[in-house]
Amino acid sequence: MHTSLADVFGQLAKQYSLNQTVEEADWICGAGLLAPGINGVGLRSLKAPGTAYDDRILGRDPQPAHMDAYVRTHRDQGGIHINSGIPNRAFYLVAERLGGKAWEGAGRIWWEALTGDGLREGLLFADWARLTATAARTRHGTDSVEYRAVLDAWNRVGVPVVE
Structure with a gap:
């Protein structure tokens, strides 16, 4: 989970510093880090895991967006x-549904889950889904x-919430 x-x-933090809405953000971790000539946009995509790169040298981005994979x-x-x-996609889906500035909506929920009771070492996706x-x-x-x-996003990535 970390x-x-x-x-x-x-x-x-990136979206806050650029004053971007959910719709304006690129949702790419490491945008601009790939070397020239590499076919990709960054290291990871929260919006569409598994699509950040597809290159003959690096291979294809292996990130799944659902527990089935x-x-x-x-x-x-x-x-x-x-x-x-998987949890990145869940966060994106919450942010997309709430719209506006992600740090004011989905980000606040994730922050409260992070700083509240229940956080422990070895947290599983199902644990984090429940906390959020x-x-x-x-x-x-x-x-x-x-x-x-939140419930819908976790269901869509194959992690049903059990509270």
Whole structure:
């Protein structure tokens, strides 16, 4: 989860500094870092995991956007970078649904989940989904668009929320 959280809060800082709305942002981690001639836009995409690059030297971006494609591996510390596309996509889907400035909507929910009770070492995607749903419910209520956006986003990436 820590790779996804770094990606999410990195995007929020980038969008805040550029005063971008959800719609204006590129949602690319490492935009501009690839060498000239490399076919790609950056290291990872929160909006569309698995599409950041497709190059004859680097290969194709291996990030899944859904649990159905979760990569089980002993490499990459068990796939922490590869599989971060799943929670990254969930965050993007919440931000997209709420619109506006991501740091004011989805970002606030993720921040409250990060700084609230329940955070622990070894957090699984399902744990994080539950924490973000709880944060949205606590802040906005069960009938809110925010809470529904969080539940829907996690369902769309194959991590149903169990509170």
